[in-house]
Amino acid sequence: MVKSIQEVMPHIAFGGDYNPEQWSEEVWLQDAKLMREAGVNLVSVAIFSWSVIEREEGKFDFTWLDKVLEILHKHGISVALATASASPPAWLSKKYPEVLAVKENGVCYQVGSRQHYSPNSKRFLEAVSTLVTEIATRYKNHPAVKLWHINNEYGCHLAECYSQESLDTFRSWLKTKYQTIERLNQKWGTAFWSQRYNEWDEIQFPANLPTFYNPSQMLDYKRFMNDSILKLYLLEKDILREITPDIPVFTNFMYEFKPLNYFEWAKELDLVTWDSYPDPREGIPYSHAMHHDLMRSLKGGSPFYLMEQVTSHVNWRDINLTKKPGEMRLWSYSTIARGGDGVMYFQWRQGRAGAEKFHGAMVPHSNDPNSRAYKEVKQLGNELKKLDKIVGAKTNAKAAIIFDWENWWAVELEGKPHNKLSYLDQVYQYYEVFYKQNIAVDFVRPDSSLEKYDMVVAPMLYMLNESASSHLKNYTAGGGTLIVSFFSGIADEQDHIHLGGYPAPLRKLLGLTVEEFAPMAENETNEIVANGQRMKVDLWADIITLEGAKAIAHFTQNWYKGRPAVTSHRYGKGCALYIGTNPSANYLMELFSGLFHQLDITAPLQTPQKVEVAERVNDNGHFLFILNHNEDPVTITLDQEKVYENCLNNKEVRKEIILEGRDVAILSY
Amino acid sequence: MVKSIQEVMPHIAFGGDYNPEQWSEEVWLQDAKLMREAGVNLVSVAIFSWSVIEREEGKFDFTWLDKVLEILHKHGISVALATASASPPAWLSKKYPEVLAVKENGVCYQVGSRQHYSPNSKRFLEAVSTLVTEIATRYKNHPAVKLWHINNEYGCHLAECYSQESLDTFRSWLKTKYQTIERLNQKWGTAFWSQRYNEWDEIQFPANLPTFYNPSQMLDYKRFMNDSILKLYLLEKDILREITPDIPVFTNFMYEFKPLNYFEWAKELDLVTWDSYPDPREGIPYSHAMHHDLMRSLKGGSPFYLMEQVTSHVNWRDINLTKKPGEMRLWSYSTIARGGDGVMYFQWRQGRAGAEKFHGAMVPHSNDPNSRAYKEVKQLGNELKKLDKIVGAKTNAKAAIIFDWENWWAVELEGKPHNKLSYLDQVYQYYEVFYKQNIAVDFVRPDSSLEKYDMVVAPMLYMLNESASSHLKNYTAGGGTLIVSFFSGIADEQDHIHLGGYPAPLRKLLGLTVEEFAPMAENETNEIVANGQRMKVDLWADIITLEGAKAIAHFTQNWYKGRPAVTSHRYGKGCALYIGTNPSANYLMELFSGLFHQLDITAPLQTPQKVEVAERVNDNGHFLFILNHNEDPVTITLDQEKVYENCLNNKEVRKEIILEGRDVAILSY
């Protein structure tokens, strides 16, 4: 039986990726000492070590890794041991070229960077299987090994493969899904453009086509690739579970990563972890805050780890700005505030050679313990030691945003009325309202249990099947407040239109029909009037006919002026709002403020601008995080009745607290 | 002997593409009823039906099509029956991969969208031949079948193929054209860059070259591909003519379509048809008006059909704006005004699945007879019933613009003095003068008969052979007025320079030499002065030496200031003007107003701005179309002597007529 994360890591995890194979043994000892000083309690080892572990086919060399783990263990540092499968060695693809992934133009990817493998290569799966079995067997009882770090950022460079073996696997996958070719023809709508198939092996990739592809086929290809990569993960997981049934496993997720349906993946992880690299030029990284909330939501509220961040600057953007003093610490606490129990870095020691040598690290090229990077790391690492009691604490959100990877895939396929719409932008827009008001919000799938939420937002939920539609109706009928935005409820899970007036499965719930779509050109705007106020809208206008709903905002311009733009509809015990355009941020802020007030959804504290507040709760108490993203000090008024303790300095706090620029407090009560 | 279009369709054709194979039989009946209500009298059927007609090689299934044609016929709806060859079935390319077109990088196009075939695949031609023979044989006597709709939008996605079979065919084509390799070497100028060929099979595609290609070779490749696709069309046409000698045939042309020389194609069509999708953001679709005039001109003034338009919005632009109420009707009448005898749509019923499901249709997804789309269709369809008497009427133009596909190909090949010049933009610029003044204008080829025209404009006629040059000289000498713009008469039909001073074959006619070209940078302008007025010019300046001509405008800036910019030269009984720069619209408007006045070329009516006027004439009378593109009403003064009847409401009209915003009148007299 697998242990809980809190059992194996009863601290806020702190550390980073550690690549000792790039350094000599003398450096390893120095590393361990510096790690201890910096408060490091966990490192990920051997992520890119396949070629030095299995030096030739079947010839394994663990001597160096034995030494590394011994040193770490002696210094009290736990290890998330990697399965080393992220970058296959050159000998493998030389001997078995079929392991190479293939581009759309038929050209094989090659060795020389990383992740050049096809997830559908049986030979590759065998090679991974051998490798993982060897590693797991060797270290199954090693006392330092607390976690398994499987592969690395699955699909980050390659989430599509066009090899013949992938094509054969795709055909099998389709056969399993549809059983008969007749059913596939129906579900893919192949009566269109004479696309009918007689045999499974007539099916090709949605690639190298003269023009627009079949959207149903495209969607299935995306599902297939997600499944192919997940299958590769599961191969490793199953081996590890077999050999070390008690050690938790994870892999690290990414930011705005569309190809993998992380909700599906999270089911197979014991711990959600992700890599966060906000671009410093963006100021407050609220899209990263959203990802923290999303990552926390993937396993229903369980704490996640930030598996990678950088101390200073990355090297893979065009221009890599560096974090200002204090930003790294502040953003790390934002992670914990929003449900993180781990704060890790890529990487421990900055590399001397290779493609990432200008990526910042905990120990920079200068190796100087007085460098800003190391000093900030050390300060944070030692602070975090005070936060053991927070480990495992949860976030209680009364609101949720529906986020659905399959909808993301579908709504951004080509051939739509407006092909510049971004699903993420739509979601961000609604998330921002919550973030700026410090209202806790979870992310859910369309068919998730919604009972605990007073309010659910469904931004641009284009693809929605009948059963999820009913689910939303039941939620609303039962007293929930549902907010649906434009271009929702249009297509089923095959990307076929729900006939009978848009949005057919939600018309009764919303009390309206959308007669037509009127996309707006770049730079085109319209205006809505609500409560006598006029506000800009853009991107899209629905031409709405009310069928029970009442309009709460109207368009003021163009041929559809005077028609409803935003509506509200009582449905059962609840209420369904519809936003038939892309409103300005200030309209959303007002609309939602009203709803929060009605539904008694409140922030933990009222704060000045740019002060982030979030609360986590466990048996040890409530932990109120206050983060000042301003450069100047702010005064925050607290609950006048409560007595707090600031966990970072163990001081008692009452009535109010003053926070310096970029400072943070964690008040327990 | 083939029947005339007027004989088989003595009405303004009204209808659209009909794809019943995407729907169940119950829907077919509903369709037929709705069509009747909407005034539909013609539908195109089976365009994308190959895979449901020939379900396996040689196994034909016509049962569904029999039923569809029967229902349509019973409801009095005529059929343009398609040859179903536009999108080959998956079984064909699986069995015969050689039918697939090949990209420049050697990768085959694949099944999954449409038009993935190579026009040079003999196996593909055989397959088409079998299919068309079967369809024609089955329906040769069907009473509903009035027209043959061959293939669909030839070349729209694929007008180049780089297969080995295409290469072999290209070599044969060259051998036929040049007879000896020595002659090819001479005509391709292969002494340049050591490009000499000894044998035909040394010749490659103008593709995958390290740098600039041979322009003569490129031009021949374009000619070859045009011929290859035309050959494919002719294969179908010949079969149909053999089996149904009396049924007219057509295929549908496209907007701004460069790869196919439609003047050549039109010779082989009984009816010119084309597909018009103006972007609503552009306001008045005058480039589409130009295409109407061009399509009318392709067969010397014969009425054409608009084969496809959309009721609301398309789905293949980045952002697909919808037509405002009234625009679809207004633009349909513009079609008829400029020589159209048919107004059709893609498509009848909006698809539920596939790549075009968000493309508007006559019956939208809601299937609602009160939808704006269907209501506007129905209004128009019923109005058009009143216009039988207009069928076959002609446009009498006294001016013509030379438009030449081969010149389009040549002038936009790389390696020119100014490589951002657009032939279409140059043509549009001159067309706009005619359009805005409501002066009827035809399009002609450089060697067309020009007797009936008082004025001929040749914009940027870069490629012009000796014989066409003589033709233009004769036209002018005989009394015509010829306007030639910069970069004309430079190269012969091989894209070799006419030596001896630019533009060598026109120097005597124009009375000048262009000593040099002085292209202007982006954002660079110069100025000309004419009659004391100064106006901006850009793109290009010719450095002109007069040799008989007189300057009517001069440059005012840069090192060539004071030199002639626009010239006029008496030649025989006529006059040749030369415009050696790219003038502003207002200069052209003034210059041409003067010429119209001199030559007594007048509009049918004087109108306020944005009111389009055009006239058609036949034995039933004169039909004066007045289209108000303004949103507000306008009053148009008519011929004070005439008595008109408005064909749309059968009312008598005298002196003046008031038209509502976006309204139209058709006055007969």
Added chain:
Amino acid sequence: MVKSIQEVMPHIAFGGDYNPEQWSEEVWLQDAKLMREAGVNLVSVAIFSWSVIEREEGKFDFTWLDKVLEILHKHGISVALATASASPPAWLSKKYPEVLAVKENGVCYQVGSRQHYSPNSKRFLEAVSTLVTEIATRYKNHPAVKLWHINNEYGCHLAECYSQESLDTFRSWLKTKYQTIERLNQKWGTAFWSQRYNEWDEIQFPANLPTFYNPSQMLDYKRFMNDSILKLYLLEKDILREITPDIPVFTNFMYEFKPLNYFEWAKELDLVTWDSYPDPREGIPYSHAMHHDLMRSLKGGSPFYLMEQVTSHVNWRDINLTKKPGEMRLWSYSTIARGGDGVMYFQWRQGRAGAEKFHGAMVPHSNDPNSRAYKEVKQLGNELKKLDKIVGAKTNAKAAIIFDWENWWAVELEGKPHNKLSYLDQVYQYYEVFYKQNIAVDFVRPDSSLEKYDMVVAPMLYMLNESASSHLKNYTAGGGTLIVSFFSGIADEQDHIHLGGYPAPLRKLLGLTVEEFAPMAENETNEIVANGQRMKVDLWADIITLEGAKAIAHFTQNWYKGRPAVTSHRYGKGCALYIGTNPSANYLMELFSGLFHQLDITAPLQTPQKVEVAERVNDNGHFLFILNHNEDPVTITLDQEKVYENCLNNKEVRKEIILEGRDVAILSY
């Protein structure tokens, strides 16, 4: 023993590429007469003549070339005879497809333009060898042949090849370089991302990778391709030297050409020549002036030839502006002023057909001796006859800029802190200071002898090995003034970081450590203050800790405000300055003016703006070039003591000289 250039061409060379194979024999005679009139004394013949010389494999036809050379010789025109290898004939690649270069995607380049060969094809090298041997043998004693023109613009279209033969050659090259695979692993840092190699044949191209390549591998691939192409050149050179030991050889270099390390190449040339095509829209072509200085520096100050320029406009830019009257002459004199002993054109007679027919020429399409092009050519050619005494004169520069091709390759590889930095832009920025003040400057390599220079500038010298670092230290210690700009001294010749604080090998010399890099976003700026003045900076800020140096400018904004931006450090008898940001032009101008003053580095004359001055010296005297780039006349004050003679009109000049717009004077004293 090879003759000196001055011996074979004791005049300023004047002429151009001559391609008689494109014209008939009558034209050849006319050409020779016009050449004489124009003062032409040298033409390059047969550059693209392979297919007309070797018409089939082993069948050579020299009859036409015999005649051409005879005519030229009779008219007193010398010949730089080409080896005709620039564009292989079609029969060669048909018979031996392995001669074709291959793209990264595996597709072969094809015949139809030029330079489609792989420099690593042994079969191609054999074919070249045969060709060159034949030509050299035939014309070794021809009295007109003074120089060998080898190939043409090596690598201009193709400086990379991905054929299997190239891959095999790359592996051999690596084996020769590294001896053992272990050493390669170390030097490539393959411990990173599991990139370890066991065998040489596991190594692939740095191509078709899923993500960032290995920078050490990339650098070696660039070195390998440079060497491959140089090897091809040397094959020809060695044959020519063997057959004609006394005839100098050259090939023509290009502008801003990154793939070939011209410093290495120049060692193998008897004469540096290059092709200069400034874009007229840029105004004064100072980047071309820099190239003149660079070309002069490649062989340590020996005069170079401008091998190609254009009379009017080229045809390969998007928009090809034409030179204004006088610009061609003025810019030609700039060439000579900066060390050129030859001024040649592409090409003699403008082609009638082919990809370059709109490229200007000495004789234009009109063939008109009164054309501006020919008249300007003739004027210049006849003026140059007066300048024999200048031939061989040198430039005496007291300052140098370090320019290093390998650094160019390395610093622009991906994955840097700031990936929009341009090495050339950084170099131009410093060069501009010299150019605008008319201070002579040479270009040197990091390890060149620096004794003769009072000042050396090292802009962004990212890659610098230990020995070159010591060299710079010795130079400074010995009394030199060294100016180093940001991001210098970071990596060794493998692109591995010099550990121990940036810039490790220069820290002692500069008296500082760069703690961190702070790249700036697009449009982000900061400010420095120096001597009380505030000036904009952008792109980059170094976070500097002084260790002996003193700050002479500080940042005024952002979190590092108050920290040093520019520093100065006494080192031995000299001084090392460090510029830790990208300063504005005015700051550089001031900083350098101070340094020039201190070091007594002066311009030959003080002049108004936009007047270029340069001096050359030989046994015949001093030659002071004064070029007025203004459109209006200027008055230049001369040395009041000296008596000059203007070589262009043989007039005596004292005290001052007035130059018309775009005019030039060459004053000898």
